[in-house]
Amino acid sequence: MNLRQILTNSLNVLMMLFGVFMSYKAWGLYTNCESPLVVVLSESMEPAFARGDILFLSNPKKPIEVGEICVFKIPGRDIPIVHRIIHRHDKEATNSQVLLTKGDNNNVDDRGLYQELYTNKGKMWIEPKDVVGRVQGFLPYLGMFTIFMTDYPLLKYALLGGVGLVVFLYE
Amino acid sequence: MNSLQNRANAVMAFSISAIFCLLGAIALSAFIIPTSPNGLVAVNSIKVVTGRYDKTWFDYKTRDNQFANTVMQIDADLSSLFHWNTKQLFIYAVAEYSTPTHSKNQIVLWDSIIKRKSDAVIRKKGIKNKYSVIDVNKKWTDIHANVSLHWNIVPYVGFMTYGHSQASEPYAFPLPSGIQT
Numbered sequence: 001m002n003l004r005q006i007l008t009n010s011l012n013v014l015m016m017l018f019g020v021f022m023s024y025k026a027w028g029l030y031t032n033c034e035s036p037l038v039v040v041l042s043e044s045m046e047p048a049f050a051r052g053d054i055l056f057l058s059n060p061k062k063p064i065e066v067g068e069i070c071v072f073k074i075p076g077r078d079i080p081i082v083h084r085i086i087h088r089h090d091k092e093a094t095n096s097q098v099l100l101t102k103g104d105n106n107n108v109d110d111r112g113l114y115q116e117l118y119t120n121k122g123k124m125w126i127e128p129k130d131v132v133g134r135v136q137g138f139l140p141y142l143g144m145f146t147i148f149m150t151d152y153p154l155l156k157y158a159l160l161g162g163v164g165l166v167v168f169l170y171e
Numbered sequence: 172m173n174s175l176q177n178r179a180n181a182v183m184a185f186s187i188s189a190i191f192c193l194l195g196a197i198a199l200s201a202f203i204i205p206t207s208p209n210g211l212v213a214v215n216s217i218k219v220v221t222g223r224y225d226k227t228w229f230d231y232k233t234r235d236n237q238f239a240n241t242v243m244q245i246d247a248d249l250s251s252l253f254h255w256n257t258k259q260l261f262i263y264a265v266a267e268y269s270t271p272t273h274s275k276n277q278i279v280l281w282d283s284i285i286k287r288k289s290d291a292v293i294r295k296k297g298i299k300n301k302y303s304v305i306d307v308n309k310k311w312t313d314i315h316a317n318v319s320l321h322w323n324i325v326p327y328v329g330f331m332t333y334g335h336s337q338a339s340e341p342y343a344f345p346l347p348s349g350i351q352t
Contacts, residue, residue, distance in 0.1 A: 047259060047284065048325045066277035067263055067321050067333060084261075086282075089307040092274035098307060104261065104284065108227040109302065125307075137330050139194070 009167045031058035033133040038071055038080065039143030044103030045069070045082055052144035055082065057133025063090055063097055064128060069135040070101065072126050076117045080132050083110060089125075098125035197256055198329025204254045210247030210293075210320035210336035212264050217241050219311050219344055222351025225303035237311045238351050239304040239344060241266075241280060244296040247320055247336070253288035260285040261323040262293075266304070267338065268316035273307060280304060280318070315341035 028036050036057050040049045048069075049055065057071055064070065066088050073080045086109060087100035102109040114123040149156045218241075223234045243264060252260055263282035269275060280300040285291050306314070321335040 047286065048261065063275075065333070066265055066279055067261070067323055069323075069331070086263075086279040086302060087307075088275075088277050089273045090275040091272065102302075109229075111229055135331055137198070138326055139328055 006168060009170055013163060013167055031133075033057045033059045035132065038082070038133070039146050040082060041079070041147070042082075042103075044105050045084070046105040048104055049082065049138070050140070052141055052147055054139040054143045055135045056137035056139070058136050059131070059133055064088060064099060064131065064134065070099075071132045071135065072101065072130045073132055074114055074117070074120065074123075074126070074130065076119050081110070081113070082135070087125075097128050099127065099131075100125060194328050198326065201254065201256045201324075201326060201329055201332065206251045206254075208247075208249045208252050208322065208334060208336075210245070210249065210322075211339075212318045212320045212336070213244050213339060214318055214342050215242045215244060215297075217342060217344055218349070219347045220349040220351045221347045224351065225305065227303070229303075231305075231309070236305060236309040237347055239300070239311055241300045241304060243281065243298045243300075243318065245293050245298060245320060247293045248291070249285070249293070249322060250288050250291040252322065252324055252334075253291055256326045256329060257324055258286075258327045259325045260291065261325060263321050263323075264298075264318055265321050265335070266316040266318050268314050268341075270306065270308060270314060276306065278302075278304060278306075311344035312346070314344050316344070317341045 024036075028034060038055050038057060040051055040053045040055060043051060055071070064085060066085050069082060069084050071080050071082050081101075083101040083103045083106075085099050086102045087098075089098050091097070100109055100111070110126075111124060114120055114126065149159075217239055219237050219239050221235050221237055223231055223236065225231065225236075225238060245264065247262070249260060249262065261282065261284055264280045266278045266280055267276065279302060281298055282301060317338040317340065319336050319338040321333065324332045324334075326332075
């Protein structure tokens with residue numbers, strides 16, 4: 001195993017990583033969505049989506065319809081929420097919308113969530129700017145992989161170590 | 172060349188691409204399976220009441236917010252939407268109307284999750300609204316709304332698809348009569 005071999009291997013690994021990253025970003029451009037893939041973390045949309053399912057998102061130009069499932073962020077909260085739209089009110093003059101959401105598995109709408117932070121006092125609606133993406137497609141189970149990785153960081157290091165071994169040992 | 176590592180790698184790569192081709196074919200098949208859903212919603216009564224709290228005790232701070240209480244009936248046969256890639260149907264009755272300030276408004280009055288083909292024929296009367304029926308302006312004066320039945324097919328794998336029945340004739344909201352209890 002000489003230096004040239006190690007450098008070639010690391011170049012190959014880097015090419016693969018950058019290739020995946022570039023295609024992901026290109027897909028994000030195409031779908032007009034910052035993160036076109038998300039993993040479901042909560043059970044509030046059971047039985048449609050379970051923990052560990054993968055959702056494919058996009059942001060078409062047309063206004064958001066009632067019944068669509070959206071991934072949105074509440075100002076001041078980091079974790080995005082996946083819930084269904086139950087009210088929409090469009091103002092054509094200003095091309096603006098206000099939306100109300102609810103999880104299929106929850107008993108009440110999300111106003112309690114919107115107003116949870118003191119800074120959001122009186123927040124009755126979310127707006128299209130809060131919406132990260134609209135769910136277009138569904139792939140079950142595969143996201144469990146990333147959930148395991150965040151739950152058991154050891155797995156993440158083992159995977160990185162495996163890639164490292166390939167760089168140094170593969171001929 | 173034919174080391175154990177190479178063979179295992181080839182088997183893995185081939186089975187992964189085979190599985191994804193199969194999943195893709197299943198996802199696309201949902202578009203060519205013919206379906207013939209039909210549905211009808213009719214509103215039997217509307218009553219408007221005023222109050223401070225909605226059905227789930229959300230506080231609107233003042234007492235003059237107008238909530239509508241509706242009774243509907245639904246006749247629908249959505250069993251043809253159940254094919255091999257249908258995990259569940261999410262059906263919802265939607266009221267659609269326009270007001271002087273907002274050109275297009277949609278409100279979900281009632282919804283339900285259907286998991287079996289045998290439950291997809293719906294003949295129901297006396298359905299009360301499941302959610303608070305309140306407009307963004309909190310008033311129902313001079314508003315006419317039509318109702319329609321919408322559905323969302325949640326697949327085992329693939330694309331989320333939507334559909335809806337024809338809209339009913341517009342219903343007028345009466346003047347408030349009573350207080351939300």
